[in-house]
Amino acid sequence: MKRFHAHVRVDDLECSVQFYSTLFGAQPAVLKSGYAKWMLDDPRVNFAITAGSTATGLDHLGLQVESDEDLAIIARRLDAAGQSIVKQANAACCYARGNKGWVSDPSGISWETFHTFGDNTVYGNDIAPRQTKAKDSDSCCTPAPSSTSACCSESKAE
Numbered sequence: 001m002k003r004f005h006a007h008v009r010v011d012d013l014e015c016s017v018q019f020y021s022t023l024f025g026a027q028p029a030v031l032k033s034g035y036a037k038w039m040l041d042d043p044r045v046n047f048a049i050t051a052g053s054t055a056t057g058l059d060h061l062g063l064q065v066e067s068d069e070d071l072a073i074i075a076r077r078l079d080a081a082g083q084s085i086v087k088q089a090n091a092a093c094c095y096a097r098g099n100k101g102w103v104s105d106p107s108g109i110s111w112e113t114f115h116t117f118g119d120n121t122v123y124g125n126d127i128a129p130r131q132t133k134a135k136d137s138d139s140c141c142t143p144a145p146s147s148t149s150a151c152c153s154e155s156k157a158e
Helices: 013-024 068-080
Strands: 003-010 030-032 035-041 044-051 057-064 086-093 096-104 110-119 127-129 146-148
Touching: 003 013, 003 110, 013 035, 013 044, 044 057, 068 096, 068 110
Parallel strands: 003 044, 057 110
Antiparallel strands: 003 057, 030 035, 035 044, 086 096, 096 110, 127 146
16 A cells, blocks of 8 residues: 655744644654654655755655555556656665655656665665756656755754
């Protein structure tokens, strides 16, 4: 079963944890320095926030899967849709370790597909592609070079 993922950058972690805990009716499943994550079943979502970045707002969206086989199925779908995937094996990000793939949708929103298989003692580093919207192209989806995501652009200790 898949779980929707949303990662948001916030100004104040403590205030945001209080707000989202009230909104979701649950405390974070993970609460670390500069980071919190809720693993909700209703709605089925992995919702994470990170504090301390220069810009607030949506960092990326994603789909969390339960196996590498599910990850491969999504990769084939994205490939069929004409999106090139930036793959990462054994990536360390957001206090977790897993295999993942990154793409950008036609509007430039980063999407992460991932299978988490372990914990990590530090926040970790990760790379998310950033894509600009195609303007004067015959193709709807013009690949662009990747850059570092604010989600995981620097290593943070617990």
